[in-house]
Amino acid sequence: MKAIVTVMLKDGVLDPQGKAIGHALNNLGFPQVGEVRAGKVIELDLAESDPKAARAAAEAMAEKLLANTVIESFKIEIS
């Protein structure tokens, strides 16, 4: 199975990378861009064949390594 883990900074945590992207886009001729948030996405190939087990494993991985849960939240899609 494939697990896609998306890691974003939590609301309220300053996101200087997103801010920089937003300013750059405004300066490049995209005045319609407001707030921008930047995050990471990690695609994992898992040997599990059960979607529930795959989700549980991906959650454990996100908590242990992929996300810093103090300042980041994560979301998991299984396919």
Added chain:
Amino acid sequence: MKAIVTVMLKDGVLDPQGKAIGHALNNLGFPQVGEVRAGKVIELDLAESDPKAARAAAEAMAEKLLANTVIESFKIEIS
């Protein structure tokens, strides 16, 4: 409208960050992890109210700034 741009390295482009994450997960007790690919996700708040216009704008932004289309591919979701 909100546009979510996901940028991943193209297939065949070496992804050392993904490899490092894969090895770290294997060593942390997740032997079921095979290939790992790492990418970026950028959430944009757009002033557009038409989904088609929002998608076109996000595509232009991805091509101009957010992705390096020589080695990266991108995908856009509008909501």
